[in-house]
Amino acid sequence: MKRALYTFSPLLRHTLLMGLFQRATYHITVSRLEDLPQHTLVEVAFAGRSNAGKSSAINALAHRRRLAFVSKTPGRTQLLNFFQLGGGRYLVDLPGYGFAQAPGTVRGAWDRLVGGYLRNRTALAGMVLFMDARHPLTPLDRRMLTWFAATGKPVHVCLTKADKLTRQQALATLRKVRDELADSYPLASVQLFSSSARMGLEEAEAAITRWLPAGETVETSALGLRQ
Ligand SMILES: Nc1nc2c(ncn2[C@@H]2O[C@H](COP(=O)(O)OP(=O)(O)O)[C@@H](O)[C@H]2O)c(=O)[nH]1
Numbered sequence: 001m002k003r004a005l006y007t008f009s010p011l012l013r014h015t016l017l018m019g020l021f022q023r024a025t026y027h028i029t030v031s032r033l034e035d036l037p038q039h040t041l042v043e044v045a046f047a048g049r050s051n052a053g054k055s056s057a058i059n060a061l062a063h064r065r066r067l068a069f070v071s072k073t074p075g076r077t078q079l080l081n082f083f084q085l086g087g088g089r090y091l092v093d094l095p096g097y098g099f100a101q102a103p104g105t106v107r108g109a110w111d112r113l114v115g116g117y118l119r120n121r122t123a124l125a126g127m128v129l130f131m132d133a134r135h136p137l138t139p140l141d142r143r144m145l146t147w148f149a150a151t152g153k154p155v156h157v158c159l160t161k162a163d164k165l166t167r168q169q170a171l172a173t174l175r176k177v178r179d180e181l182a183d184s185y186p187l188a189s190v191q192l193f194s195s196s197a198r199m200g201l202e203e204a205e206a207a208i209t210r211w212l213p214a215g216e217t218v219e220t221s222a223l224g225l226r227q
């Protein structure tokens with residue numbers, strides 16, 4: 001298959017090899033665990049506090065302006081939004097946490113849906129956790145990390161809005177968060193990220209791609225072929 005790629009035109013070859021997220025399309029929104037899609041091969045969950053920059057990150061990774069806009073639609077904010085990446089792979093955009101004003105019933109529903117999904121989903125390969133680099137590791141972030149560590153699955157932390165820090169501050173934050181995580185959450189990796197400065201996109205994509213082997217290769221699925 002690899003050799004065959006080189007016989008294609010440069011444009012087609014570029015299309016076949018382009019990033020994991022660039023072909024992302026909105027797939028389905030789920031409000032109940034019973035409605036989770038059954039035939040996905042492998043999933044990566046995107047999580048974080050509201051306003052951490054998760055939607056912007058999805059759009060930046062996908063090179064699109066409004067792909068994650070769907071999660072801003074009223075009524076869809078407390079739901080799981082699935083995006084198809086090709087080859088049986090899915091990005092699952094989780095509702096943001098940390099609304100100071102959220103009533104107990106909403107939080108209960110959030111815990112049931114998100115908690116149930118994260119804890120029991122066999123297709124889930126890992127979680128990308130977005131934190132504002134200016135105030136990372138809030139109590140709710142730590143709660144999420146502790147809680148997800150119990151699944152034994154890996155976490156990749158993106159410290160977002162790194163453009164708001166000086167280079168020196170950003171690197172100091174990265175070191176501090178990395179040290180803290182190394183102690184308590186050995187399955188976590190960390191990086192700096194900025195959607196607006198387009199910083200850390202390749203690093204994030206490489207980290208996620210490692211978790212997401214495709215059932216049929218992206219190359220063959222893009223061609224509508226099977227091996
Ligand atoms: N400076 C800067 N602002 C950002 C960045 N990413 C997101 N924001 C801003 O942060 C706010 C929340 O972003 P959004 O993606 O909606 O966060 P979400 O609630 O986690 O999905 C918006 O005003 C964004 O414009 C970034 O990389 N740099």
Ligand SMILES: [Mg+2]
Binds near residue numbers: 054072
């Ligand atoms: Mg959002």
